Each structure stands twice: as structure tokens, then as C-alpha cells.
Amino acid sequence: MSARSDRPKELGAFLKAHRSRLDPGAVGLSGTGQSRRVPGLRREEVAQLAMISTDYYTRLEQGRLAGASPAVLDALAGALCLGENERSYLFQLANKNDERPRKNPDTERVRPQLQLLLDNLRDSPALVLGGYLDILAWNPLATAVFLDFAQVPRHERNFLRMLFLDPRVRGRYIDWPSLARICVGFVRAAVDGPSEPRISSLIGELSLRDPDFRTWWAEQHTSYQTTGTKTLTHPDTGPYPLDWQVLRTPDETQVLMVMTAPPGTHSLDVLRRLHPQTDPANPTT
Template sequence: MSSGNGHVGELGAFLKARRTELSPAEVGLPDASGRRRVKGLRREEVASLASISADYYTRLEQGRRHASEPVLDALARVLRLDDGERAYLFELSGRDAARPRRRTSQRVQPQLRRLLDDLSTTPAVVLGRRTDILAWNAMAAALFTDFARIPEKDRNFVRLVFREPAIRALYADWEWAARMTLAQLRMEAVRDPKDPRLAELVGELSLQDSDFRRWWGTHRVAAQRSGTKVLNHPAVGPLTLDWSFLTSTDDPDQQLITLTAEPGTTSHDRLRALASRTAATVDRTGAAP
């Protein structure tokens, strides 16, 4: 029996990747590591901990069996999945079916464009599907890079994090930032597994960057809505910025990302200094000089 939801191989790979990362000791099993021929947990051990048969679990990894919600809950518990990984497991299993995806070209919504322009001291970017950069304000251009100089087809945040030297150098911990953006891209992949542009992006970066290729194979996912970025800006110095996602209710595929600093901190003062440097010379396209 096939799952029929386009995620057969991905579900099996995800389950296998997660179980190979857990040691028997972590789940309360005797650790006879010297006699184990496989890394992590065996299929039989996962099945036993989830109170299902080994054959049932094997069929799940092979894409020959549907999983009920209670079984998925049990597997999420056994494999120590976080909230984002649990949601990913359910989507792969077709239990939280994604809405139909539109593949028409995206344009930033007018109200988001106006909001961007009004944020004169706050860097902000609108991301679309597969982390495509749809719009930005002057502060975002001053903080990251002049997005206007990048061809529209290449304006993708994951691509820039991996392939743009200026943005790569901006992050104090580039590896952490790159892994996080890649994990968010994988959430996009499960929502629309047949998106040809996303497949093209993954294929391109896999060929061009060994880190991307290796980390994509770990099947890590993330669904963060907020966090902190530590940046080393060439003009104003180190910045610790809090970021948040705001999703458009009219088009959930468009998300406004803002970066702010806590008032009274050095980062807040430096962000204001960057705004002052930018304000007098920025044009209406959002491109910083």
C-alpha cells in the first residue's frame, strides 16, 4: 500500500535519519554498542517503544503502510521530535494535508509594501515561497546587501546565505544560520514536493556547496517564528537582533520578517546609527547606496 501523498521516500528517510541519531541509552535501552551493526536505534527498537509491530514500522519506513494519528504521536515521542519535526512528520504522512499550492509568480502585497516603507529604522524583508525575497526596505538593504543588484531569479534568502560572500561574512555563526535557513527550506519542500523551482534550487545548491549537500541529507526541519541573529556589520559593528515572522492573512505564502534590537542596548544604538547613515541617501526602490 503506497501513501499516495508524494512523500513516500521522504517519510522513510526522515524516520531513518531521526532513529539513527538516538542512542539506546537515550531512550532507556541497554547500550550494547560493541555488538551493534547499525548506528542509532534499530527498527525493531523503535517499533517496540512505540508499541507497534516491527513489520508495521518497517512498512512505514518503506512507504507501504499508512500511519494513524496515534501511531504518529507515539513515533514523535519515541524519536524525541520537537514541534517543527512533529508537524513535518504529520505532513509527510498526509494527516495534516497542505492546502493546494499556487505556482504563479508572486508579487508583494501593496499593504506589505507600504508597511516596509514606513519602517524607517527597522530592517524588514518580505519572503515568499521557498524563501524568495519579494521586497525589502532601505534598512534591510543597508543591513544585508543591496538586493536590487541581484537578478530577480536569484533573490532567494537560502541561496544568498550559502552563495553570497557578503552575507556569509555577516553572520557571527554562519554555520548555525545556514543550517537554520536550510531546515526552514525543508519545511517548504514538504508543503509542495512537486514545486519545480524548489527542486531546481535544491539541486543547484547541492552541486555548488558541499555543506548544503551534506546538511540537506540530514533531513532537519524547523518551524521557528522568532529568534536572534548575531551579525558583524562592516559599518556599525556587532549587532544582536531579534527577528520575528508575521504571516499575511490574505496570502500565507508571504511573510514579513522584522529585525529589532532591545532599547538601551549597544545594538539598538548601532541600529539607529545605521538608520541615520542610510536615511539621507536611500531612493524609493529600497536599495541602499
């Protein structure tokens, strides 16, 4: 985590960056009748939406305050239209705990509709991941591409952990470092604070056992990347590219990671070789 003395400046930079990205019309401010020299919201507009004083918000953004109360952070998260991961990072920068409870991966369940969607993705490996990349569900093709996740102890069934510590998953990616850094940034953005037992255990284990993770975690990089293309490999097929995208569930507590064969590549043939599909018209095939 960053030094405590740097937090106010990081918090201010975070607030400034997010207000500059907001379309005033999206928060009902399009009718002000005033020209705007810079994109996004003004400080006084953020303060108005969060129902705090402009002076207080200005000092917060300029890094002249040590932090803010959870109530103020909650109001700012709403005013700036922050997503779940961005909200969590805001609380982290302010050195406060978001008191909304996180779901325990041991008790977290996948909605039946999402499970049905997962099962119906016959030509696309797919995983349902929790907020810290805990693997909650998967389809048969994901098992064929990586490994049988059901055979992995539940407390070790975390995509970030397996990406660094399990050679069966780590070895599947030709361009492993780029994906690993994206995943580190994703979890960095999702953490509520260093004292949360679930994330403390995961970060502590990876920091002790992998120097790359230790270096990348210390860089304070956050990632909200949701699409890309990675080259995978398998002992039975050799290298093949797959597009990937992350789709958030309505409550933003889980994500669906889907991998698809890029058009014009041999990847679909590779996937079908790894997991031959049964012909519905002839179940014996």
C-alpha cells in the same frame, strides 16, 4: 530526501506527534466526559474528524501503509489543524504532491498593505519572503544592513541561496551556521516534493556548491522557529545583535521577517548609523 522505505514510519511519527499536541477543546471535543491518560487527541478522534476509519488511520500512524491519497492527506491536514508548511511536509512524507498551486516568485506580488507596513518600519530591517524564502520585498534599512537587493538578478534573489552563496549576506552573520541550519529546516518543511522545478533547482544548486548545505539537507531536519537573536556585523560598524521574528501573512503564503534592536544594546545606534533617517521636520537633514 529520505529513503522510500523509511517514509511510512516518518509519516506515522509525524501524525502521532501532531495529534498529541492538539487541545481537544480546540476542535470541539472538550465535552467527551472521558478522562485522558495522554495529552492530545486519540486515534479514533483524528479518524472521526478526517472522516476515515479508525483502523485505516491506525495502520497509517503505525507505518503499516505505504501512504495515503491526496484527499485523505487533505482531510488529515484539516483534522490536525496543520499550518501551510506542516501540510506541505505531510504530503512530502506520503510521497504525494499537494495539487494546490504554488505561487511563482516571478509573478508573486506583495499586498499593498504589507508593502506599506514594510516601508513604515524605519528602525527595523525587514524582508517579505515567499514560501521558499524568495525575497519579494524589502525596506531601505534591510538594504543598508545587507546589500541592494534590486541589483541582484531575480532568479538569484532567494534568502537561502544568498545565505550560502553570496559572501555579502553570508558574511553579515557572526553565528552563520545556526541561522543557516534554521533556514534549511524552514525550506525542508515547506517543500511540496522533489519534482517541483523551483525547489529542485534551488536544492540541486546548493547541494553541488556547498558541502554544509548538502550535509544539513540530508539530515531531514525541519524547523518552525519563528524568533531568535543573531549577531550581525558590518564593515563600517563591527558586530551588533539583532532580535528577529517571522510573522505569517493571513494566507500563510508569505512571511514578514523583522529584525529589531534588543533593549540595552548599541544596535539601534548601529542601525541609524547604517541608514541615517531624514528628520520629517527638516527634510534637508
